Amino acid sequence: MKKELYDVIIIGAGVIGASIARFLSRFNVKCLILEKHNDVGEEASGANSAIVHSGYDPKPNTLKAKFNVIGAKMFDKINDELDVNYIKTGTLTIGFNNDDLITLKSLKERGEINGVETSIIGKDELFKLEPNLNKNVLYGLYAKEAGIVNPFLLVSGLIENALENNIDLKLNSEVIKIEKIMDFYRVFTKDKGIYETKVLVNASGRNGDYITSFIEKPKFKITPRKGQYILFDHFDDHFINRPLFMCPTKMGKGVLVSKTTSNNYYIGPTNEASSLDDVSTTKEGFDYLKKESLKLINNLPIKDAIREFSGVRANNNIDDFIIEESNLNEGFFNVSSIMSPGLASSLAIGEYVSNLIQNRLNLKINENYNPYIRKYPKFNNYEKLKDLININPLYGKFICRCEKVSEGMIIDMIHRKGGPTTVKGIKKRLRAGFGRCQGTFCQEEVIKILSRELNIPIDEVNYSDLGTNILKYRSK
Numbered sequence: 001m002k003k004e005l006y007d008v009i010i011i012g013a014g015v016i017g018a019s020i021a022r023f024l025s026r027f028n029v030k031c032l033i034l035e036k037h038n039d040v041g042e043e044a045s046g047a048n049s050a051i052v053h054s055g056y057d058p059k060p061n062t063l064k065a066k067f068n069v070i071g072a073k074m075f076d077k078i079n080d081e082l083d084v085n086y087i088k089t090g091t092l093t094i095g096f097n098n099d100d101l102i103t104l105k106s107l108k109e110r111g112e113i114n115g116v117e118t119s120i121i122g123k124d125e126l127f128k129l130e131p132n133l134n135k136n137v138l139y140g141l142y143a144k145e146a147g148i149v150n151p152f153l154l155v156s157g158l159i160e161n162a163l164e165n166n167i168d169l170k171l172n173s174e175v176i177k178i179e180k181i182m183d184f185y186r187v188f189t190k191d192k193g194i195y196e197t198k199v200l201v202n203a204s205g206r207n208g209d210y211i212t213s214f215i216e217k218p219k220f221k222i223t224p225r226k227g228q229y230i231l232f233d234h235f236d237d238h239f240i241n242r243p244l245f246m247c248p249t250k251m252g253k254g255v256l257v258s259k260t261t262s263n264n265y266y267i268g269p270t271n272e273a274s275s276l277d278d279v280s281t282t283k284e285g286f287d288y289l290k291k292e293s294l295k296l297i298n299n300l301p302i303k304d305a306i307r308e309f310s311g312v313r314a315n316n317n318i319d320d321f322i323i324e325e326s327n328l329n330e331g332f333f334n335v336s337s338i339m340s341p342g343l344a345s346s347l348a349i350g351e352y353v354s355n356l357i358q359n360r361l362n363l364k365i366n367e368n369y370n371p372y373i374r375k376y377p378k379f380n381n382y383e384k385l386k387d388l389i390n391i392n393p394l395y396g397k398f399i400c401r402c403e404k405v406s407e408g409m410i411i412d413m414i415h416r417k418g419g420p421t422t423v424k425g426i427k428k429r430l431r432a433g434f435g436r437c438q439g440t441f442c443q444e445e446v447i448k449i450l451s452r453e454l455n456i457p458i459d460e461v462n463y464s465d466l467g468t469n470i471l472k473y474r475s476k
């Protein structure tokens with residue numbers, strides 16, 4: 001049977017695949033994203049430190065340095081277009097002694113080569129910025145252009161906008177084989193059909209070398225490294241005001257203390273050898289993070305820890321991003337093994353790769369391209385809430401009391417393009433279930449709303465991937 005021929009197929013709906021798709025939607029293109037999970041942003045893009053690094057840290061003249069510096073500057077605009085909760089907090093890298101001061105000075109020089117302004121500050125200024133620092137800190141490298149973002153909303157916003165501009169997405173579609181046939185690629189998925197395309201983009205994150213091996217011998221090898229985190233409840237709005245790093249070593253950036261865009265605090269990540277899909281958390285990880293973080297801050301209300309989670313880094317033996325069109329197979333773009341600072345670089349990578357594809361396929365401008373998604377219904381005061389309730393009374397019916405998420409907000413989210421179909425999907429985008437009770441009170445209501453709005457039986461509502469339904473069978 002003759003298959004429909006796509007211009008572009010992107011494997012993977014993490015932040016990189018999502019960003020490439022969104023920037024590609026500026027052109028008239030027939031493009032499909034294939035994602036193996038039941039939602040977008042389920043791997044590294046959904047479990048990271050959420051920091052938009054300014055770009056002083058990567059080695060000069062690497063792809064990491066290039067895309068981080070350009071990418072960080074794109075967040076103000078994307079915040080306006082996609083409502084991703086970007087906050088320019090700045091970051092502080094902390095030094096405790098003269099050796100650290102030497103490291104901070106060399107990082108500052110590196111920043112100058114990369115074109116990123118930083119300043120070294122002493123104890124007095126440090127404590128004005130961060131009163132809860134450990135009293136042993138002496139120096140800080142302040143990068144004022146850095147910030148934090150909501151990584152879930154970044155991925156879902158990019159996807160929603162791409163779909164609004166006519167890109168297609170198929171979830172639960174794991175790519176298991178690829179064939180090169182003359183001047184196109186045939187892509188086989190597990191049980192979800194076979195597709196053909198002129199251009200193939202490998203944005204499969206930590207599976208990048210494996211996916212490449214379907215077509216050619218990969219030039220890089222991925223060595224996954226797990227990072228565990230501890231997440232805290234909101235306890236004091238200004239406990240810390242920005243991400244605090246230790247001085248980096250050969251083993252990476254070390255443990256950091258930071259806050260989310262919703263004012264939860266977290267500590268992490270560990271840096272451990274792991275398998276590709278090991279997202280477990282351990283007591284050793286918890287104890288290590290607790291011990292290390294106390295070097296940075298004075299005191300940590302450990303009783304306010306509400307959850308642990310892990311993400312897996314797609315580190316490789318080249319120690320840089322893989323972003324290239326294959327010189328053996330025309331039209332095969334490898335944009336995988338994107339480790340930190342991949343989130344901060346994602347917009348620049350998406351724009352760059354989409355321009356390469358536009359050139360290769362000679363794509364015309366999409367005259368109907370709209371860079372905005374519909375603003376999320378939000379309230380930060382009673383008057384705004386009243387306005388929302390006037391539009392729809394369900395905006396006043398609170399489902400998640402910890403994080404103040406109402407039924408109206410959940411319904412709005414479900415009916416967006418690429419909207420959530422799972423309990424975790426609601427949790428990621430709206431924070432229902434993210435708070436202190438971790439869904440004890442709201443999960444049941446969320447399941448009922450998903451069942452009703454998606455018109456599926458209640459026992460078919462999944463927590464995340466297919467087969468993770470919470471209600472297993474009906475009792476009397």
Ligand SMILES: Cc1cc2nc3c(=O)[nH]c(=O)nc-3n(C[C@H](O)[C@H](O)[C@H](O)COP(=O)(O)OP(=O)(O)OC[C@H]3O[C@@H](n4cnc5c(N)ncnc54)[C@H](O)[C@@H]3O)c2cc1C
Binds near residue numbers: 045206226343
């Ligand atoms: C612990 C940790 C902390 C980090 N902190 C930061 C930070 O603070 N700032 C920063 O800039 N960066 C950070 N990063 C890096 C950043 O998270 C990644 O660079 C970024 O998320 C990579 O996005 P991606 O789309 O390439 O990969 P992923 O998010 O992993 O997406 C790849 C997608 O491909 C899909 N896929 C894989 N195989 C297949 C297949 N066969 N068929 C179909 N789909 C497939 C996967 O399901 C997945 O959805 C951190 C990473 C980790 C792990």
